[in-house]
Amino acid sequence: MTDIDVITDENAPVVPVLYEEPVRKVKVRRRGRVTKWLAIAWLAFITISAIGANSLPYIPNDCPTNSKTCADALTSNLRLAQIPPVWATFAETPKPVQGTPDHLGLMGTDKNGRDLFARSMLGARTSLIIAGLAITFGLLIGTFLGMVAGYFRGWIDTVIENLSNVLLAFPALLLAIFLVTFFNDPNSTDAATSRPLWPIIVALVILSIPPLTRLVRANTIAYAQRDFVVAARSLGAKGSRILFREILPNIVPTLLSFALTGLALLIVAEGGLAFLGLSVEAPVPTWGAMIAAGSEPLRNGGWWISLMPAFVMFLTVLSVNLLGDVLAQKFNSREAIG
Amino acid sequence: MRYVLRKLAQTIFVVVVVTFLTSIALRFLPGGTDVIVALKTGPGATKEQAEAVIKELGLDKPLIEQYFSWMGNFLTGNWGQTFQTNQSIAAEVKRGLPVSTYLMVYGQFLALALAVPTAVWSAYRQNSRFDRAATTSAFAMLSMPNFIVAPILILLFSVNTKFIPYPSTYTSIWDNPMDHFKAFFLPTLTIAIPLYAGYMRVLRSDMISTLQNDFITTARAKGVGTGQLLFKHALRPSLFSLVTSAAVNIGALMGGVVIVEQFFLLNGMGRLTVESIFRREYPTVQYAVVILALIYIFINFFVDLAYAWIDPRVRAHRALG
Numbered sequence: 001m002t003d004i005d006v007i008t009d010e011n012a013p014v015v016p017v018l019y020e021e022p023v024r025k026v027k028v029r030r031r032g033r034v035t036k037w038l039a040i041a042w043l044a045f046i047t048i049s050a051i052g053a054n055s056l057p058y059i060p061n062d063c064p065t066n067s068k069t070c071a072d073a074l075t076s077n078l079r080l081a082q083i084p085p086v087w088a089t090f091a092e093t094p095k096p097v098q099g100t101p102d103h104l105g106l107m108g109t110d111k112n113g114r115d116l117f118a119r120s121m122l123g124a125r126t127s128l129i130i131a132g133l134a135i136t137f138g139l140l141i142g143t144f145l146g147m148v149a150g151y152f153r154g155w156i157d158t159v160i161e162n163l164s165n166v167l168l169a170f171p172a173l174l175l176a177i178f179l180v181t182f183f184n185d186p187n188s189t190d191a192a193t194s195r196p197l198w199p200i201i202v203a204l205v206i207l208s209i210p211p212l213t214r215l216v217r218a219n220t221i222a223y224a225q226r227d228f229v230v231a232a233r234s235l236g237a238k239g240s241r242i243l244f245r246e247i248l249p250n251i252v253p254t255l256l257s258f259a260l261t262g263l264a265l266l267i268v269a270e271g272g273l274a275f276l277g278l279s280v281e282a283p284v285p286t287w288g289a290m291i292a293a294g295s296e297p298l299r300n301g302g303w304w305i306s307l308m309p310a311f312v313m314f315l316t317v318l319s320v321n322l323l324g325d326v327l328a329q330k331f332n333s334r335e336a337i338g
Numbered sequence: 339m340r341y342v343l344r345k346l347a348q349t350i351f352v353v354v355v356v357t358f359l360t361s362i363a364l365r366f367l368p369g370g371t372d373v374i375v376a377l378k379t380g381p382g383a384t385k386e387q388a389e390a391v392i393k394e395l396g397l398d399k400p401l402i403e404q405y406f407s408w409m410g411n412f413l414t415g416n417w418g419q420t421f422q423t424n425q426s427i428a429a430e431v432k433r434g435l436p437v438s439t440y441l442m443v444y445g446q447f448l449a450l451a452l453a454v455p456t457a458v459w460s461a462y463r464q465n466s467r468f469d470r471a472a473t474t475s476a477f478a479m480l481s482m483p484n485f486i487v488a489p490i491l492i493l494l495f496s497v498n499t500k501f502i503p504y505p506s507t508y509t510s511i512w513d514n515p516m517d518h519f520k521a522f523f524l525p526t527l528t529i530a531i532p533l534y535a536g537y538m539r540v541l542r543s544d545m546i547s548t549l550q551n552d553f554i555t556t557a558r559a560k561g562v563g564t565g566q567l568l569f570k571h572a573l574r575p576s577l578f579s580l581v582t583s584a585a586v587n588i589g590a591l592m593g594g595v596v597i598v599e600q601f602f603l604l605n606g607m608g609r610l611t612v613e614s615i616f617r618r619e620y621p622t623v624q625y626a627v628v629i630l631a632l633i634y635i636f637i638n639f640f641v642d643l644a645y646a647w648i649d650p651r652v653r654a655h656r657a658l659g
Contacts, residue, residue, distance in 0.1 A: 177596075177612055182367055268483040272597055275485045276612070291485050295601060298489055298497065306489040318481040325477070 036326050039319035046316055050125035085304055107308040110290070111297055116305065119285040120312045126279070126286045127313075131266040134201050138208030138266075139259055143251075145209065146216025147243050151224050157217075164210035176269060179203035180278045200279055204266050215258055219251040253331035260324030264317045271313060287313040349635050356631045357624050361405050364620050371397055373618045374421050395421055397620075408621055412628065420619050427622050430610060431629065437508055438606040441598070442591040444522055445529030446584060452530070453537035453580075458568050460538070461545035472538065479535035487528045488601040495524060508604055525602045529595060533587060540583055544576040551575075577648050585641040589634040 085108040107116035149160040167175065183199030223229060224247065232246050273279045274288025287309045294306030374395070375388045392398050396407065411417055417427040460469040495501045502520050509517040548554070549572055557571050596608035607626055614622040646653040 177615060178363065178367075181615060182363075264481065271483060271485060275597055276600065288485065291489065295489060295492075298492055301497070303489075303493050303497065307493070310486040310489060314482055314486050317483070318478060321477070321481050 035322060039322040042315055042319045043323070046121075046124045046312070047128065049121040050128050085308070108304045110293065110305045111302070116290075116308045119290060120287070120309050123285040123287045123290060123309060124312065124316070126284060127267050127270050127316075130197060130200055130204065130270045130279075131263055134204035134208060134266050134270075135259055135263045137201070137205045138212055138262065139255060141205065142209045142212025143216050143248075143255065146213040147220050147247060147251075149213065150217035150220030151239065151243055151247065160213060160217075164213055167206070167210045176203050176207055176273055177276065177278060179206055180273060197280060200270065200273060203273075204269060207269065208262055208266060212258070212262065215254070216251060219254055220247055223247045223250050253327075257324050257327035257331060260320050260327060264320040264324065267313070267317055267320070345639060349632075352635060353628060353631055357409075357628050358405060360624055360627045361408065361620065362401065364615075364618070364623055365401060367615070367618065371618075404620075408624060411621075412625065417625060418621060420614075420622055421617070427625055430622065431607075431625055434605055434607045434610040434626075435629070436510070437599070437604050438592050438595070438608065440511075440522055441525055441529060441595060441604070441606060442588060444526040445533060445591060446588065448526055448530040449533035449537055450584065453534045453541060454573075457538045457541035458545060458573060460542045461549060462564075462568055464546060473542070476535040476538045479531050480539070482532060484528055484532070484595070484597045485601065487531050488524070488598065491524050491527055492601075521604075525598050525604060528598050528601070529591065536583060537580055540579045541576060544579050545572060548572045548576040574648055578645070581641060581644050581648065585637055588637045589630065592630055592633055 085106060107120065109115055110119070145160050149157040180199050180203045183202055220243075229242060229246050232242050237246075270279060270286070271288035271291070274286040275292045277289065277292070279286050279288060290309040291306050291313075294302065294304075294309070297303075297305050371388075371392055374397070375391050389398075396404065399407075415428075417431075419425060420427055420430065456472050460466075460472045463469055496503065502523055507517075508521055511518045554567065554572055557567055562571065592607060595606065596612050598604075599606045599609045607630065611623060611626040611630075614626065
């Protein structure tokens with residue numbers, strides 16, 4: 001649908017639409033490839049930092065393996081409190097006292113004088129472990145339930161369908177809060193055991209199961225009527241064999257791209273819970289809790305305290321989403337996701 | 339008429355199931371009565387004191403009885419007081435509901451008002467510079483949860499430019515419209531940004547497939563102008579997914595914007611519910627859940643009507659069956 005007026009108008013800059021088309025296409029594709037590699041690079045960086053956070057130069061090397069003590073090791077030093085990042089020359093806050101370690105400049109420090117970069121990387125560890133484990137278990141359970149419901153149908157299908165409808169009827173965040181509160185034991189006085197990781201993971205797994213089940217069920221139904229499945233069945237293959245050898249390999253691509261989208265959603269969900277103080281115990285850094293802690297200094301000039309972890313989190317979520325999108329386009333399964 | 343009656347029966351059924359499940363689930367939360375007693379009497383309550391509190395609040399009765407007495411209170415409008423502060427629950431809900439409603443309405447309105455024209459134009463000029471900018475920015479916005487958007491907005495509008503006071507206090511629109519809109523500006527924007535991104539993507543892809551239909555070519559051939567073509571002919575058939583996702587979001591926005599309410603210190607339904615869960619205020623949570631469920635059902639009813647408006651085939655189908 002070219003606008004003929006534009007081309008015949010002498011004053012207007014002539015845009016040779018037809019000739020530019022191929023050039024543009026190449027451009028778009030190259031841009032996409034660059035962003036894809038940027039996303040992969042960022043995720044690799046954040047994963048390596050998360051794994052090796054203990055040996056980052058900014059964190060004491062002699063830190064024990066227990067991450068809680070490790071976070072405590074980044075002890076408060078009020079002399080270094082609220083130092084803006086070095087590149088923020090426009091910040092109005094007092095410049096650091098003499099003898100400040102250079103590395104604090106990368107992202108500045110928080111209210112307690114703890115290095116924000118180090119804490120962001122430690123936070124990546126918490127978030128990625130929680131979200132990664134949750135999506136893995138969610139996928140395993142959701143795939144199983146969805147395939148069973150979609151292949152056998154009947155009463156199993158009805159039960160699974162109704163259960164997931166009940167779960168979906170609640171606002172997701174409320175449900176998560178409910179589940180985390182449910183699994184946390186307030187009577188336990190020992191701080192280390194009162195907020196273990198697993199309640200959050202279990203809560204997120206339960207949250208992620210219904211949509212995954214739905215997706216897998218829809219895909220299974222579609223494949224169950226295909227000729228190769230019918231052929232396998234008429235050759236006498238058992239239900240379990242058809243499910244795992246015939247149908248599963250076909251839905252794996254869809255699952256992979258959906259897993260990445262789910263991972264991004266779960267990172268956000270964990271951040272939300274942490275923001276409300278429902279994730280791991282306080283000294284262990286998580287992105288959500290760091291952003292929440294920075295909302296108060298935000299008012300009196302300490303903007304980087306919230307924004308630095310927010311920035312790291314944004315880049316991570318964006319990268320995961322981008323890769324999910326790339327995969328989805330590659331396997332051409334966009335309809336199945338929506 | 340029969341349609342309405344059937345809907346009503348369904349509504350009652352869903353409300354009963356949801357509230358009953360909530361009441362059971364609430365009782366299973368760890369700590370339970372201990373938390374209530376501790377909050378009510380302060381730490382170190384004796385056993386007798388604790389029992390007295392539990393008796394006073396009627397928590398010693400069987401669960402079914404508690405549920406039915408709650409149901410009776412709900413229907414008669416005599417909602418009672420909160421356990422801890424002895425405040426009227428009805429007043430708490432009355433305070434929270436308008437805040438949530440404003441947030442939801444403004445957020446949805448802003449998101450839709452921005453998303454519809456952007457999506458339509460993006461779809462019409464697919465792969466143009468505008469389209470690429472719109473889709474890329476929407477993609478980025480989709481990766482920005484509320485608690486990332488909020489500090490950025492506060493920094494831009496409140497700290498650096500002092501344009502909007504933060505934290506803003508809630509004022510009724512009737513008392514002082516200017517203050518009201520100032521207070522709701524940033525929370526609305528925070529809510530609207532991710533919503534906009536979602537709507538824009540949904541509508542754009544639907545619109546692209548609509549524009550490939552024959553009736554669009556026919557209309558074009560008849561000489562229908564671009565604006566007329568896009569908004570009168572193509573928009574309506576493309577609205578299905580948008581209406582569905584907007585409707586789903588209404589329910590989520592009424593109860594699920596706890597983080598935005600927390601960041602901007604607004605007392606909406608989300609905060610009320612969450613804090614009541616923490617304090618084990620069983621009846622308050624149940625009332626909040628009932629109201630959210632009723633709103634959800636109500637909205638779904640209207641969405642059904644909207645489908646009939648969007649697609650005449652739905653209307654015909656319904657008239658037949």
